Amino acid sequence: MIIKGKVWKFKDNIDTDVIIPARYLNTSDPKELALHCMEDYDSEFAKKMDQGDIVVAGRNFGCGSSREHAPIALKAAGVSCIIAQSFARIFFRNAINIGLPIFESEKVADQCSEGDLLKIDTVKGTINNLTKDKVYKTNLLPEFIQKIISVGGLKEYVKEEVRRREVDV
Amino acid sequence: MAKTIVEKILSSHTGTDNFEIGDIIKARVDFAFANDITAPIAIKYFKESGARQVFDKKRIGLIPDHFAPNKDIKSAEQCKLLKEFAREYEIENYFEIGKMGVEHALLPEKGLVLPGDVVVGADSHTDTSGALGTFAIGVGSTDLAAIMVLGEVWLKVPPTIKFIYSGKLDKWVSGKDLILYTISQIGVDGANYKVMEFSGETIKGLSMDNRFTMCNMAIEAGAKTGIIEPDELTLEYLKGRAQRPYQTYNSDPDAHYEKIIEIDVSKIEPQVAFPHLPENAKPISEVGNVKIDQSIIGSCTNGRIEDLRIAAQILKGQQIHPEVRLIVIPATQDVYLQALREGLIDIFISSGAAVSTPTCGPCLGGYMGILAKGERAISTTNRNFVGRMGHPESEVYLASPALAAASAILGRIASPEEVK
Numbered sequence A: 001m002i003i004k005g006k007v008w009k010f011k012d013n014i015d016t017d018v019i020i021p022a023r024y025l026n027t028s029d030p031k032e033l034a035l036h037c038m039e040d041y042d043s044e045f046a047k048k049m050d051q052g053d054i055v056v057a058g059r060n061f062g063c064g065s066s067r068e069h070a071p072i073a074l075k076a077a078g079v080s081c082i083i084a085q086s087f088a089r090i091f092f093r094n095a096i097n098i099g100l101p102i103f104e105s106e107k108v109a110d111q112c113s114e115g116d117l118l119k120i121d122t123v124k125g126t127i128n129n130l131t132k133d134k135v136y137k138t139n140l141l142p143e144f145i146q147k148i149i150s151v152g153g154l155k156e157y158v159k160e161e162v163r164r165r166e167v168d169v
Numbered sequence B: 001m002a003k004t005i006v007e008k009i010l011s012s013h014t015g016t017d018n019f020e021i022g023d024i025i026k027a028r029v030d031f032a033f034a035n036d037i038t039a040p041i042a043i044k045y046f047k048e049s050g051a052r053q054v055f056d057k058k059r060i061g062l063i064p065d066h067f068a069p070n071k072d073i074k075s076a077e078q079c080k081l082l083k084e085f086a087r088e089y090e091i092e093n094y095f096e097i098g099k100m101g102v103e104h105a106l107l108p109e110k111g112l113v114l115p116g117d118v119v120v121g122a123d124s125h126t127d128t129s130g131a132l133g134t135f136a137i138g139v140g141s142t143d144l145a146a147i148m149v150l151g152e153v154w155l156k157v158p159p160t161i162k163f164i165y166s167g168k169l170d171k172w173v174s175g176k177d178l179i180l181y182t183i184s185q186i187g188v189d190g191a192n193y194k195v196m197e198f199s200g201e202t203i204k205g206l207s208m209d210n211r212f213t214m215c216n217m218a219i220e221a222g223a224k225t226g227i228i229e230p231d232e233l234t235l236e237y238l239k240g241r242a243q244r245p246y247q248t249y250n251s252d253p254d255a256h257y258e259k260i261i262e263i264d265v266s267k268i269e270p271q272v273a274f275p276h277l278p279e280n281a282k283p284i285s286e287v288g289n290v291k292i293d294q295s296i297i298g299s300c301t302n303g304r305i306e307d308l309r310i311a312a313q314i315l316k317g318q319q320i321h322p323e324v325r326l327i328v329i330p331a332t333q334d335v336y337l338q339a340l341r342e343g344l345i346d347i348f349i350s351s352g353a354a355v356s357t358p359t360c361g362p363c364l365g366g367y368m369g370i371l372a373k374g375e376r377a378i379s380t381t382n383r384n385f386v387g388r389m390g391h392p393e394s395e396v397y398l399a400s401p402a403l404a405a406a407s408a409i410l411g412r413i414a415s416p417e418e419v420k
Helices: A030-035 A069-077 A091-096 A106-111 A143-150 A154-168 B004-012 B039-048 B075-089 B103-109 B124-132 B141-150 B175-186 B210-223 B232-238 B305-315 B333-341 B345-350 B401-410
Strands: A002-011 A053-056 A081-084 A103-104 A117-121 A126-129 A134-137 B026-030 B031-035 B062-065 B118-121 B136-137 B152-156 B162-164 B195-198 B225-227 B261-265 B269-275 B281-283 B294-298 B325-329 B378-381 B395-398
Touching: A030 A069, A053 A106, A053 A117, A053 B075, A069 A091, A069 B026, A081 A106, A081 B232, A091 A103, A091 A143, A091 A154, A091 B031, A103 B175, A106 A126, A106 A134, A117 B118, A143 A154, A143 B026, A143 B141, A154 B039, B004 B026, B004 B118, B004 B136, B004 B225, B031 B039, B031 B103, B031 B141, B039 B141, B039 B210, B062 B075, B062 B103, B103 B118, B103 B124, B103 B333, B118 B124, B118 B141, B124 B136, B124 B225, B124 B232, B136 B225, B141 B152, B141 B225, B162 B175, B175 B210, B175 B261, B175 B269, B175 B281, B195 B210, B210 B225, B210 B232, B294 B305, B294 B401, B305 B333, B305 B401, B325 B345, B325 B401, B333 B345, B378 B401
Parallel strands: A002 A053, A053 A081, A081 A103, B031 B062, B031 B118, B118 B136, B162 B195, B162 B261, B195 B225, B294 B325, B294 B378, B378 B395
Antiparallel strands: A002 A117, A117 A126, A126 A134, B026 B152, B269 B281, B269 B395
16 A cells, blocks of 8 residues: 655654543544544644645654544544554554554654655555655564454454354354 | 463463464453443444354443443433443443442452453553453453454563562552652653563552552553552452452562562652653652642542542541632442441531542543633542643643642642641
8 A cells, every 4th residue: 555645743642632632532423533633732733634644753652541533533534644653552553453554663753844745655664755755664564463454454354253253153 | 481470361361371572462351341432433343243242241341431420412322322232232241320430440349350360441541450460451442342242352462561669658658659650760651562560568568449549550651551469468359249260370480571670669759740741740849839720539540448538538627728629539339338438428528529429520521520721630530631631721730639638628739748
């Protein structure tokens, strides 16, 4: 998969309360959540960003609560991918499970600027900063996680398992 | 080969010793649960999976606690989904208002999560049960849906950091202060993807309620979970509660740890974590004059009976500062009833506090104590992120029940020593 978009930069320790404040958690409708994505950090974010844009952040992105509403809000707002120096573990799992591509990279987060155009090749594992003309290698995901992604997320994986187990029975 | 408690639990749930740190394994799950925020998405995905039944009707918990008792129509719709799902799939552990509590206080209290278990909850503070010697991890809704279907979870085998606490605790220093201090030492991602194993003579001397508080906040250092080896106190706690047989595990003395951190607690003062990260803890002597508008005593972190006892001890015969709201929220109905029987509720109300039915409510800015722009709260909860308890320009200071009670009397962040 090729992902192309411009960068929105965020600092370290962006928590899930900032990504989607709990006052909006009385719904799980992605469209409604998307309207309030990052609202307490930048109240205009959801309006300013374009479909396919990329979030680039520092350390510990997605720390705090386990709310899957956080990656759902980002994805529904149109964020195509997140690159951070590191992710909090529950957010990492949730993003993979809902099929939102995420990558860890110290260098990309350090060296890119807001508005840079990035092109990511998820198969080759490369991140290309087209504005700065630089290419970076990304981490490759463990085999089992790649399998989850290849079947279309954990939901699809479970459906396959249910079918397989019913055949076994 | 020597193993940590977590490695032993994972071995017993995968049927193999053949894994290393960093490997991805599939582990059998003993108990899985969700709340009114996380369950609706899990229920939707469960239904889409094609599964005809849940993996085990006795081993799933559904607890409406976050925005329950229902705070508005949308929340009511979410809670209704839980109730209907529980009925349709005959899930035994659905807790209706009047019988419920904040999930992480309720499940250990009811003996549904036990030593040696693998417990997975769709809530980050699932780590609380680690105080029983349980491997308890928080996940999101899709993960929980998968577990409700398959009864197993995929995991990356985590490394463990061992914390050894020694020395005698000062008078007003509690488990809350120890964990806030620890997080301030290693940072909010200091244990990311790792297990925090709390040990040492000080931990041996801590009550169960204080142990729950410590494990509860391991996630605030990014940890996969916190855990404490079960001992006689743990077994005593479980007497008459445990709903099924269980197996206790201990770490081998020569088990491998990624790091061992020793902490002398005798020099630790009561701690206050300043906005907007739990790692910003300062000793009370360095806090200065911080005026408050609200004090919250409650939550999965500090809403247990001992927390209420210590608050009542300080509030007895006192009046809340005229410019402060004190809201006390017992974490479960049993805690509430016990507090009532001990006369603690009388003390709270006589001092001018409001006492609420169990709910997560204000902790995550849901309801029942939301902050206005510019307002400041001291709170026994677990997070002080931007906007966590209300307006994005409000502030939350995290502390123990003792400090929250003393501060409510004095109108500023204060030590119980200052209460006359």
